[in-house]
Amino acid sequence: xxxxxxxxxxxxxxxxxxxxxxxxxxxxxxxxxxxxxxxxxxxxxxxxxxxxxxxxxxxxxxxxxxxxxxxxxxxxxxxxxxxxxxxxxxxxxxxxxxxxxxxxxxxxxxxxxxxxxxxxxxxxxxxxxxxxxxxxxxxxxxxxxxxxxxxxxxxxxxxxxxxxxxxxxxxxxxxxxxxxxxxxxxxxxxxxxxxxxxxxxxxxxxxxxxxxxxxxxxxxxxxxxxxxxxxxxxxxxxxxxxxxxxxxxxxxxxxxxxxxxxxxxxxxxxxxxxxxxxxxxxxxxxxxxxxxxxxxxxxxxxxxxxxxxxxxxxxxxxxxxxxxxxxxxxxxxxxxxxxxxxxxxxxxxxxxxxxxxxxxxxxxxxxxxxxxxxxxxxxxxxxxxxxxxxxxxxxxxxxxxxxxxxxxxxxxxxxxxxxxxxxxxxxxxxxxxxxxxxxxxxxxxxxxxxxxxxxxxxxxxxxxxxxxxxxxxxxxxxxxxxxxxxxxxxxxxxxxxxxxxxxxxxxxxxxxxxxxxxxxxxxxxxxxxxxxxxxxxxxxxxxxxxxxxxxx
Numbered sequence: 001x002x003x004x005x006x007x008x009x010x011x012x013x014x015x016x017x018x019x020x021x022x023x024x025x026x027x028x029x030x031x032x033x034x035x036x037x038x039x040x041x042x043x044x045x046x047x048x049x050x051x052x053x054x055x056x057x058x059x060x061x062x063x064x065x066x067x068x069x070x071x072x073x074x075x076x077x078x079x080x081x082x083x084x085x086x087x088x089x090x091x092x093x094x095x096x097x098x099x100x101x102x103x104x105x106x107x108x109x110x111x112x113x114x115x116x117x118x119x120x121x122x123x124x125x126x127x128x129x130x131x132x133x134x135x136x137x138x139x140x141x142x143x144x145x146x147x148x149x150x151x152x153x154x155x156x157x158x159x160x161x162x163x164x165x166x167x168x169x170x171x172x173x174x175x176x177x178x179x180x181x182x183x184x185x186x187x188x189x190x191x192x193x194x195x196x197x198x199x200x201x202x203x204x205x206x207x208x209x210x211x212x213x214x215x216x217x218x219x220x221x222x223x224x225x226x227x228x229x230x231x232x233x234x235x236x237x238x239x240x241x242x243x244x245x246x247x248x249x250x251x252x253x254x255x256x257x258x259x260x261x262x263x264x265x266x267x268x269x270x271x272x273x274x275x276x277x278x279x280x281x282x283x284x285x286x287x288x289x290x291x292x293x294x295x296x297x298x299x300x301x302x303x304x305x306x307x308x309x310x311x312x313x314x315x316x317x318x319x320x321x322x323x324x325x326x327x328x329x330x331x332x333x334x335x336x337x338x339x340x341x342x343x344x345x346x347x348x349x350x351x352x353x354x355x356x357x358x359x360x361x362x363x364x365x366x367x368x369x370x371x372x373x374x375x376x377x378x379x380x381x382x383x384x385x386x387x388x389x390x391x392x393x394x395x396x397x398x399x400x401x402x403x404x405x406x407x408x409x410x411x412x413x414x415x416x417x418x419x420x421x422x423x424x425x426x427x428x429x430x431x432x433x434x435x436x437x438x439x440x441x442x443x444x445x446x447x448x449x450x451x452x453x454x455x456x457x458x459x460x461x462x463x464x465x466x467x468x469x470x471x472x473x474x475x476x477x478x479x480x481x482x483x484x485x486x487x488x489x490x491x492x493x494x495x496x497x498x499x500x501x502x503x504x505x506x507x508x509x510x511x512x513x514x515x516x517x518x519x520x521x522x523x524x525x526x527x528x529x530x531x532x533x534x535x536x537x538x539x540x541x542x543x544x545x546x547x548x549x550x551x552x
Contacts, residue, residue: 012481030480031466039458043450061099108361115266119259131258133375135331137367138265142272142324144351144363146317152358153280153288154313160201160217162344163224164318168193168325169335170234176244176329183245187326194322198315218345225340242334261331268327269364275320276360284309347374350392356402365404456552459486463546475538490545499526499544501537510537512544 012030084102089095100106115134122130147161168190175181175189204216228234234241247264248257279285287309329335338344351370355362369391373384380387395402400409467483479487496517501510502525509530513523526544531537 135261165325166339168322190326191323198318240336
């Protein structure tokens with residue numbers, strides 16, 4: 001047998017002993033510390049399996065203009081850019097590029113052009129019916145665009161929208177029939193009537209809110225319906241008031257009348273969209289976005305006069321609805337009592353709910369779907385209303401903000417599922433997965449996370465019962481090399497969820513808390529367990545950090 005060299009106990013040498021400045025022991029027994037270069041070699045030799053990164057987001061990209069300055073066109077009179085264009089430097093092609101980040105104006109332009117040329121694409125046998133439905137769509141879409149300003153932007157749940165439109169239509173029709181008011185004066189007069197009406201129903205909005213204000217406005221709608229249907233002066237015996245002056249001449253051929261009505265309604269819709277952009281895109285809309293629902297107290301404390309902004313939007317929108325009422329009477333030579341019906345109010349709610357409350361595109365899409373089902377698919381009978389109810393129910397139950405919010409909701413759901421799927425992956429070559437590397441623009445963050453991962457792998461090998469017992473005996477002071485390495489890593493951790501001790505009094509007891517890492521956000525209490533001495537608290541914090549390290 002050959003003689004084996006005697007086993008030596010690993011020792012830690014204080015590096016300051018050579019200079020004579022060391023305090024405490026110059027040497028101390030320690031546990032075996034592995035060579036850090038082994039972890040480095042294993043990490044750099046590991047080849048991770050790659051996966052497809054998925055569908056990349058499509059952007060419209062073109063080369064920069066060089067020395068030419070980029071002109072930022074804006075939607076007059078708002079501060080919104082015509083297109084959200086961002087200049088950037090492409091690292092792959094080494095050229096400057098510009099990207100269109102917000103493509104909604106392009107979609108709006110294509111949709112409006114499609115509505116403009118739609119009569120040329122209608123089947124010849126159904127052209128007249130489709131033009132009539134298109135004229136109805138334009139008027140109701142304009143009404144709903146203004147209504148979504150009240151409910152969405154101003155957060156006033158008013159159900160008196162069609163009461164404003166109907167009142168303006170009846171009064172302007174009466175003035176035209178008995179006093180000879182021409183058709184071109186009816187919309188401005190209707191705007192004045194809508195403004196007065198808005199003043200009357202805006203006052204309760206200062207005291208009532210939510211469900212109670214909705215009941216009040218619904219009662220006002222029913223009150224005006226009863227008034228006009230029982231008034232002989234407004235045509236109680238004929239089912240409505242007809243005979244007003246109109247810009248659609250009865251001497252024209254029926255096809256010409258339908259074409260004029262269609263394009264005039266299209267122009268009304270464009271004007272309503274302009275009003276929406278003028279209000280929602282300027283200061284009033286920005287003020288109310290600072291004071292969303294259930295955060296009014298914070299907005300008021302910050303100096304935001306959200307009540308004044310809401311009432312201002314309500315008055316402006318009421319004037320616009322009155323204008324639409326006068327236009328309605330001028331186009332159809334009068335108005336019927338059905339505009340006050342509860343069915344009309346419900347269909348209007350379905351229109352803005354299906355598309356998405358607070359969005360102009362949602363109001364237009366919902367109106368298009370409901371009008372197409374109600375006025376075009378007549379052969380479907382009562383099934384049309386069942387389909388409308390199903391669409392509305394589906395939007396309420398399964399969607400956050402109508403069918404125009406599907407994309408945002410799906411993106412959030414996909415990100416959640418992607419995170420859950422990534423959490424089950426174990427073949428990480430570093431802290432970042434291969435597909436995450438394409439999503440992180442700052443590559444320094446990738447290298448830091450990879451280095452941190454290797455450091456944690458190395459420290460996991462130092463965790464042993466010996467250093468845990470050593471820390472329990474002496475949480476503070478001089479420690480072995482292995483324990484000191486672990487403690488230095490814990491001390492350099494970020495403030496996000498970093499553990500600390502909270503003392504109920506100067507002499508305890510102590511509880512473990514975790515910092516939020518966000519200025520102004522208080523720490524959270526980790527658990528309710530109390531520790532009598534400071535050393536017990538230090539060791540409990542150490543054990544929690546060790547647990548997090550081993551689970552990382």
